[in-house]
Amino acid sequence: MVKICCIGAGYVGGPTMAVIALKCPSIEVAVVDISAARIAAWNGDELPIYEPGLDEVVRQCRGRNLFFSADVERHVSEADIVFVSVNTPTKTRGLGAGKAADLTYWESAARMIADVSKSDKIVVEKSTVPVKTAEAIEKILTHNCNAVNFQVLSNPEFLAEGTAVQDLLRPDRVLIGGRETAAGRKAVDALKDVYARWVPADRIVTTNLWSAELTKLAANAFLAQRISSVNAISALCEATGADVSEVAAAVGMDGRIGPKFLTAGVGFGGSCFQKDILNLVYICERHGLHEPAAYWKQVIEVNDYQKRRFVTRVVSSMFNTVSGKKVAVLGFAFKKDTGDSRETPAIDVCKGLLADGAAVCVYDPQVTEDQIRQDLAAVGEPMRQVGVARDAYEAAGGAHAICILTEWDEFKALDYRRIFDGMQKPAFLFDGRNVVDGGELRRIGFIVYSIGKPLDPWLRGMPAVA
Ligand SMILES: NC(=O)C1=CN([C@@H]2O[C@H](COP(=O)(O)OP(=O)(O)OC[C@H]3O[C@@H](n4cnc5c(N)ncnc54)[C@H](O)[C@@H]3O)[C@@H](O)[C@H]2O)C=CC1
Numbered sequence: 001m002v003k004i005c006c007i008g009a010g011y012v013g014g015p016t017m018a019v020i021a022l023k024c025p026s027i028e029v030a031v032v033d034i035s036a037a038r039i040a041a042w043n044g045d046e047l048p049i050y051e052p053g054l055d056e057v058v059r060q061c062r063g064r065n066l067f068f069s070a071d072v073e074r075h076v077s078e079a080d081i082v083f084v085s086v087n088t089p090t091k092t093r094g095l096g097a098g099k100a101a102d103l104t105y106w107e108s109a110a111r112m113i114a115d116v117s118k119s120d121k122i123v124v125e126k127s128t129v130p131v132k133t134a135e136a137i138e139k140i141l142t143h144n145c146n147a148v149n150f151q152v153l154s155n156p157e158f159l160a161e162g163t164a165v166q167d168l169l170r171p172d173r174v175l176i177g178g179r180e181t182a183a184g185r186k187a188v189d190a191l192k193d194v195y196a197r198w199v200p201a202d203r204i205v206t207t208n209l210w211s212a213e214l215t216k217l218a219a220n221a222f223l224a225q226r227i228s229s230v231n232a233i234s235a236l237c238e239a240t241g242a243d244v245s246e247v248a249a250a251v252g253m254d255g256r257i258g259p260k261f262l263t264a265g266v267g268f269g270g271s272c273f274q275k276d277i278l279n280l281v282y283i284c285e286r287h288g289l290h291e292p293a294a295y296w297k298q299v300i301e302v303n304d305y306q307k308r309r310f311v312t313r314v315v316s317s318m319f320n321t322v323s324g325k326k327v328a329v330l331g332f333a334f335k336k337d338t339g340d341s342r343e344t345p346a347i348d349v350c351k352g353l354l355a356d357g358a359a360v361c362v363y364d365p366q367v368t369e370d371q372i373r374q375d376l377a378a379v380g381e382p383m384r385q386v387g388v389a390r391d392a393y394e395a396a397g398g399a400h401a402i403c404i405l406t407e408w409d410e411f412k413a414l415d416y417r418r419i420f421d422g423m424q425k426p427a428f429l430f431d432g433r434n435v436v437d438g439g440e441l442r443r444i445g446f447i448v449y450s451i452g453k454p455l456d457p458w459l460r461g462m463p464a465v466a
């Protein structure tokens with residue numbers, strides 16, 4: 001029986017391995033992590049991450065051919081294929097701080113693999129890493145070991161949170177990069193055989209190692225660039241009376257452009273877009289490619305501008321101050337259908353509102369109160385101005401304004417008449433995700449701001465930029 005071990009039981013390792021176990025009953029899959037608490041959660045009733053459809057997949061396979069364990073070394077030593085799916089955050093200090101990827105977790109995983117391995121192994125980069133990382137990993141693996149052969153493959157993951165299970169079951173493509181040697185090709189084929197059990201052959205793409213590593217960074221940069229492009233247009237829409245939804249829909253009908261990833265909003269968040277672009281910028285700079293570096297950096301700068309612009313709209317609309325005013329924040333996760341708040345735009349928006357003296361009251365259906373407080377404390381915000389509510393009605397009770405920061409479906413179906421009646425007047429609603437019907441809310445009495453839409457008369461002539 002082929003044995004797979006995945007180091008890192010996070011947002012990628014957990015769902016990816018669960019789907020491999022589901023589709024390959026003859027393969028034994030062990031997911032290991034240094035966090036005993038995370039492993040215990042994977043083995044319990046409430047999984048450590050919220051992802052639609054994941055519970056069912058885990059329930060079907062766990063204990064059959066899917067195992068979660070904190071015994072990292074044993075499972076690694078027994079495996080034929082070792083996936084490494086540890087976190088690769090942005091470095092916070094030292095060389096490349098603020099841009100380069102921090103490969104500390106990766107390096108320690110590689111050293112551990114080298115130490116405990118007694119049989120040949122395929123080591124698969126699942127984490128997103130800088131291009132050329134495989135070369136460094138090969139050096140760590142081969143320098144520490146005798147008589148064991150390792151093949152390093154790059155197999156980046158393209159799943160998006162909130163749709164991870166569907167993305168894994170029906171991927172646009174699976175990308176596998178390997179060495180162009182006989183042993184390298186054999187390793188690529190072995191991994192291809194795993195995916196071929198459910199992914200059509202024409203969707204499994206094989207490349208050299210560096211192309212696979214770079215494709216992942218490029219794909220995230222392209223996706224984020226589309227969002228910054230439409231967000232930049234949203235600012236111009238507000239200044240001119242155009243409607244960004246109409247513009248994006250018409251632009252996206254061009255087959256060369258396509259309709260996806262053109263939704264304007266309060267800015268992209270999530271653990272990867274910013275980190276991966278910063279990493280790309282750093283790699284360009286290291287190669288002396290300053291213009292490409294500046295080009296990609298601009299994607300992040302426009303994203304920061306969009307978040308600042310939103311806060312400025314809120315404050316300037318409310319008589320240029322939110323000091324002492326209650327602002328209900330609906331949605332804290334970086335997108336709907338996930339409880340993940342890493343790099344969520346809600347953190348920056350709350351920070352901006354708190355800095356102006358607002359009392360924010362946050363409600364999110366999936367992000368826990370502890371997490372919300374931890375995220376805001378981490379950016380230096382005092383907790384006395386922060387409340388966390390159990391539902392949207394509680395959050396909006398007595399508030400001067402509502403900011404919608406995540407596009408949860410439930411925010412479309414709220415009883416806005418009831419909410420309006422319980423708010424201070426004038427009642428403001430700032431829709432950072434364009435989920436509510438502005439016209440209907442105006443009829444109720446709200447002053448409404450929707451990103452990139454023709455402005456409410458109240459808002460015209462007020463400064464829109466940070
Ligand atoms: N979150 C996402 O949607 C996607 C993430 N990625 C990439 O996948 C990688 C993992 O991301 P996430 O799953 O979100 O991270 P995560 O932080 O949720 O999970 C990483 C896990 O690795 C564990 N870990 C770290 N060092 C370890 C070691 N030496 N031994 C055993 N366990 C160790 C941590 O305890 C943690 O549970 C990152 O490189 C990320 O860029 C790629 C595609 C999508």
Ligand SMILES: O=C(O)[C@H]1O[C@H](OP(=O)(O)OP(=O)(O)OC[C@H]2O[C@@H](n3ccc(=O)[nH]c3=O)[C@H](O)[C@@H]2O)[C@H](O)[C@@H](O)[C@@H]1O
Binds near residue numbers: 223227269273
């Ligand atoms: O490497 C990764 O981590 C992953 O990053 C993203 O996935 P994810 O961050 O989970 O979610 P997205 O759906 O891409 O959304 C990212 C952010 O962009 C925002 N967004 C997305 C699309 C859009 O049109 N407009 C927009 O503002 C979302 O609200 C969210 O804040 C990519 O979509 C995945 O392919 C990739 O694997």
